Amino acid sequence: MAFQRKGLQARTLSSEEEEKLQRDRAVVSDFKQQKLEKDAQKNWDLFYKRNSTNFFKDRHWTTREFEELRSCREYEGQKLTLLEAGCGVGNCLFPLLEEDLNIFAYACDFSPRAVDYVKQNPSYNRERCKVFQCDLTKDDLLDHIPPESVDVVMLIFVLSAVHPEKMHLVLLNVYKVLKPGRSVLFRDYGLHDHAMLRFKAGSKLGENFYVRQDGTRSYFFTDEFLAKLFVDSGYEEVAKEYVFRETVNRKEGLCVPRVFLQSKFRKPPKNTDLTDH
Numbered sequence: 451m452a453f454q455r456k457g458l459q460a461r462t463l464s465s466e467e468e469e470k471l472q473r474d475r476a477v478v479s480d481f482k483q484q485k486l487e488k489d490a491q492k493n494w495d496l497f498y499k500r501n502s503t504n505f506f507k508d509r510h511w512t513t514r515e516f517e518e519l520r521s522c523r524e525y526e527g528q529k530l531t532l533l534e535a536g537c538g539v540g541n542c543l544f545p546l547l548e549e550d551l552n553i554f555a556y557a558c559d560f561s562p563r564a565v566d567y568v569k570q571n572p573s574y575n576r577e578r579c580k581v582f583q584c585d586l587t588k589d590d591l592l593d594h595i596p597p598e599s600v601d602v603v604m605l606i607f608v609l610s611a612v613h614p615e616k617m618h619l620v621l622l623n624v625y626k627v628l629k630p631g632r633s634v635l636f637r638d639y640g641l642h643d644h645a646m647l648r649f650k651a652g653s654k655l656g657e658n659f660y661v662r663q664d665g666t667r668s669y670f671f672t673d674e675f676l677a678k679l680f681v682d683s684g685y686e687e688v689a690k691e692y693v694f695r696e697t698v699n700r701k702e703g704l705c706v707p708r709v710f711l712q713s714k715f716r717k718p719p720k721n722t723d724l725t726d727h
């Protein structure tokens with residue numbers, strides 16, 4: 451059973467949780483950090499080799515949480531063009547395509563295996579979807595998508611996998627393909643999520659940044675950090691909230707506090723009032 455609430459303040463830690471984070475402050479050596487950065491793509495590709503399409507559940511909540519994805523276009527039949535950046539095997543993408551026939555979706559990921567899984571999905575249809583492999587921190591999205599042609603960009607649990615010093619490169623990259631006045635929809639791990647407190651000593655890479663056993667990395671966001679990142683890249687903040695989910699497993703007597711940060715940022719509209727008065 452899961453309980454959910456939303457709020458503007460990050461989760462407060464218990465004294466034991468606080469102590470645990472204080473105790474495990476040592477960070478991984480520079481040498482190992484550089485190797486993790488170099489191997490980032492390989493490690494995600496191996497993740498999909500091990501888990502194929504079975505790791506993440508289909509995400510059916512996106513239309514509930516983000517009105518931009520609902521069929522609220524100005525006239526019947528109007529297409530919505532979206533980009534899911536870091537789409538994995540399509541757990542977000544396919545529910546959306548199945549729900550709304552007037553969506554055209556670009557989707558990309560830097561794991562070639564994940565991209566292949568998307569292409570092999572029986573719901574993949576080249577008339578409604580274009581998936582491609584790319585590293586969002588260095589490959590230009592304009593090689594695959596016309597400038598300012600996308601109505602909605604989705605960043606769902608992807609920015610957390612990128613090194614914090616490179617996150618702005620992802621935001622600048624998607625900025626180029628997003629139409630002025632349109633938004634980036636963001637959901638990702640929030641500060642003090644259960645996963646952050648479960649890391650063993652020796653997994654810390656930096657502030658709120660950790661490495662999993664398989665070499666994939668995860669950042670845990672505060673709303674301030676995220677807003678600065680977007681605003682410095684030219685966006686305006688539209689909405690933000692922490693989502694707190696308490697998953698109660700009665701059989702095992704476990705209560706797991708999950709924390710996500712859900713936000714929206716807009717590319718400013720073009721100034722149409724440029725004529726001299």
Ligand SMILES: C[S@@+](CC[C@H](N)C(=O)[O-])C[C@H]1O[C@@H](n2cnc3c(N)ncnc32)[C@H](O)[C@@H]1O
Pocket residue numbers: 494495506509535536537538539540541542558559560561564584585586587605606607608611612
């Ligand atoms: C946690 S998964 C989320 C997948 C999907 N968005 C979802 O919600 O199921 C993170 C994804 O980000 C991708 N990724 C990480 N860094 C990336 C980068 N620099 N460029 C493109 N994709 C990246 C990984 O390959 C992985 O598929």
